[in-house]
Amino acid sequence: MPTPETRDAKLLEDFKTLKVRHPRLEEMQQFLLQAISGYRSYTLLDLYGASGVGKSTVMGQVARLVREASTNPAVFPVVIVQGSSEDVGSSARLDYYQQILAQLQHYQALRDRTKNLPLYTNPGKKSNDPAEWLEMRNAVEYAFALLQVQVVFVDEAQHLLAADPRSRPTAQLDWLKTLTNRTNVLHVLVGNFDLYECCHLNGQAVRRMRDHHFPRYHLDNQKECEEFVGALQSLLECVPMTVDVPALLTDWPWFGEWSMGCVGVLGDWIVETVDALWSKGETALTVEALTKYALQPDQRARLEMEIRTGEYRVARAKAQVELQLQRLLGTPAPDGKPLQATPDAPSTNGAGRGKGDRIERAPQRDLVGESAIASPPGKCPGSGQRLDLDVHRFTQSAVVHVQCPQCGSARKGSLKKDHIVCPSHEKLRGRSTHTGPRWVKHEAGWEVVAGAKT
Numbered sequence: 164m165p166t167p168e169t170r171d172a173k174l175l176e177d178f179k180t181l182k183v184r185h186p187r188l189e190e191m192q193q194f195l196l197q198a199i200s201g202y203r204s205y206t207l208l209d210l211y212g213a214s215g216v217g218k219s220t221v222m223g224q225v226a227r228l229v230r231e232a233s234t235n236p237a238v239f240p241v242v243i244v245q246g247s248s249e250d251v252g253s254s255a256r257l258d259y260y261q262q263i264l265a266q267l268q269h270y271q272a273l274r275d276r277t278k279n280l281p282l283y284t285n286p287g288k289k290s291n292d293p294a295e296w297l298e299m300r301n302a303v304e305y306a307f308a309l310l311q312v313q314v315v316f317v318d319e320a321q322h323l324l325a326a327d328p329r330s331r332p333t334a335q336l337d338w339l340k341t342l343t344n345r346t347n348v349l350h351v352l353v354g355n356f357d358l359y360e361c362c363h364l365n366g367q368a369v370r371r372m373r374d375h376h377f378p379r380y381h382l383d384n385q386k387e388c389e390e391f392v393g394a395l396q397s398l399l400e401c402v403p404m405t406v407d408v409p410a411l412l413t414d415w416p417w418f419g420e421w422s423m424g425c426v427g428v429l430g431d432w433i434v435e436t437v438d439a440l441w442s443k444g445e446t447a448l449t450v451e452a453l454t455k456y457a458l459q460p461d462q463r464a465r466l467e468m469e470i471r472t473g474e475y476r477v478a479r480a481k482a483q484v485e486l487q488l489q490r491l492l493g494t495p496a497p498d499g500k501p502l503q504a505t506p507d508a509p510s511t512n513g514a515g516r517g518k519g520d521r522i523e524r525a526p527q528r529d530l531v532g533e534s535a536i537a538s539p540p541g542k543c544p545g546s547g548q549r550l551d552l553d554v555h556r557f558t559q560s561a562v563v564h565v566q567c568p569q570c571g572s573a574r575k576g577s578l579k580k581d582h583i584v585c586p587s588h589e590k591l592r593g594r595s596t597h598t599g600p601r602w603v604k605h606e607a608g609w610e611v612v613a614g615a616k617t
Contacts, residue, residue: 174403175441179434181401182224185394185426188217191377195225198373199314199349205371206343209320209352209362211477212377213470215425218353221377222316229313239310242266246319246354252327253296256338259323260299261286263315267306276302300342307346320352324361325560328578332562332600333364340368356473357560359480360611364562364600376477379470380424382416391419394426398433404440405447414450421457423467432457476610483612543590545569550576550583552602552609557583562611564601573597 191210198208212218226241233240244262246255264283267273277283282290282299290296306312317323324335343350352358362372380391392415399408411418422429436456437448445452458466545567552565557576565576565585572591577584600613 171403175438178401178403178437181398181430181434182220183394183397183401183426183430185397186390187378187380188221188224188426191217191221191375192225192228194375195221195351196228198351199225199229203349203373205373206347207340207350207352207362207368207372209354209358209372209374210377211354211356211358211374213379213423213425213473214355214466215423215428215431216377216379217425217427218377219318220427222318222351222353226316235311237310239267239270240313241316242312242314243316243318244323246317246322248319248322250322251325252330252334255323255325255335257282257299259317260303263303264299264306267310270306270310272309273302273306276305304342304346307348312348314349314351316351316353318353321354321357321361324352324358328558328563333368336361336364336368340371344371356477357556359477360560360562360600363480363613380419380426382419382424387424388415388419391415391424391426395429398430399448402433402437402448404437404445411448411450421463423463423470428458428466472608475607479610480613541590543567543570543572543588545572545585546587548585549579550585550604550609552576552583552604554578554581554583556609557602560602560611562600562602564597564599566595566601566603566612567591568604571595573599573601576602 195208195210210218210222222243226243229241242263243266244259247258250258261283264273264277268277280295280298280302281288282295283302324339326332326334339350352362359374362374363369380387382388382391392412395415395418396408396412399406399411418429422432432453433448436453439456440448440452457463548567548569550565550568558578563575564573565583566573567585567588570591572588573595574586574588577586600611602609603612
């Protein structure tokens with residue numbers, strides 16, 4: 164018969180593993196289950212959002228439900244892969260292959276298939292042999308078909324899609340698109356706001372992809388506040404200690420602000436506090452204890468800034484795309500007036516400059532008279548300029564081109580130790596011919612812009 168101490172310890176362990184259900188989580192769970200089991204024309208789904216909103220939680224819950232729904236022991240419907248920030252390009256692909264095959268090794272047919280694969284049996288092996296890479300890809304495709312895999316979840320997927328600096332920015336996305344097209348296995352890419360930018364670099368991939376935002380709770384919205392309070396109440400009622408739930412609920416704005424509206428952050432905060440109090444023999448959960456074990460102000464500020472920046476980047480990118488689409492289609496603005504294309508707007512004929520497009524050179528003083536001699540174009544003042552672009556964001560992104568703040572020319576950014584430098588170039592005299600994604604400096608900082616120069 165279990166002793167009181169054993170029962171209490173069991174209550175604590177159960178609370179540590181508790182995943183509170185709330186409307187946002189349930190909505191996302193139903194969306195993913197429908198995407199996996201229902202009809203779909205896409206094979207890539209990127210699920211992005213702030214750290215701590217519950218992306219990994221819903222991924223784990225959906226994986227468990229899909230596995231429980233499968234009654235055939237010969238079927239392995241779900242595989243979960245973890246992206247690594249240390250692997251980019253081909254290294255990330257190899258890590259993906261190895262994780263897939265490692266999870267399915269309990270099937271004899273797959274063990275027989277992989278026992279002679281050099282890149283699988285020797286994880287540290289470096290190879291440029293196309294045949295060895297093809298064998299790994301074929302083994303993964305064979306495993307998907309043999310075990311009837313329905314979905315692959317890729318956590319921290321922004322790392323998997325980070326291209327090698329020597330490759331084109333869309334290399335990883337093109338590879339994954341091809342793999343999913345061949346196997347028709349849904350890949351759910353889970354990650355932060357960088358994932359949204361990585362997944363919108365290729366028009367062909369976009370056609371086979373859908374994206375979904377897992378938002379946090381915003382305290383300026385009444386409905387979202389009510390849902391957040393409900394999640395907070397559910398957590399407090401499960402605490403295996405003495406808790407004055409009504410009194411703590413009156414401080415719900417404090418809980419919301421200090422958790423950034425993220426239920427995952429809220430849950431970790433309360434669980435960590437309860438565990439610390441339990442180890443000290445305390446029996447009651449108080450505001451003072453919660454204050455002591457909350458995230459520090461600098462941590463909260465950093466998280467809040469990253470979340471707001473990510474939300475702004477996505478909202479701005481979507482607004483720009485909507486405006487570009489209206490311009491291309493010639494649809495009127497909401498006020499009924501036709502949109503006027505700016506001088507830098509892309510041509511609508513899809514083949515460079517359209518008929519009648521004018522090229523305007525930058526203002527400069529011209530020499531006059533018979534002795535006027537055309538001077539050679541000079542270097543742009545932005546050549547060699549140190550850019551205040553965050554090195555971590557630049558290296559983690561698949562985008563390598565930067566737009567010169569001086570003349571608007573798009574060039575490949577140069578990584579110099581702890582900063583990015585705009586390479587030496589001639590001053591742009593007309594319109595940039597670069598139509599791919601690039602880093603552009605705005606009032607709010609550097610952001611990735613896709614398409615033609617804005």
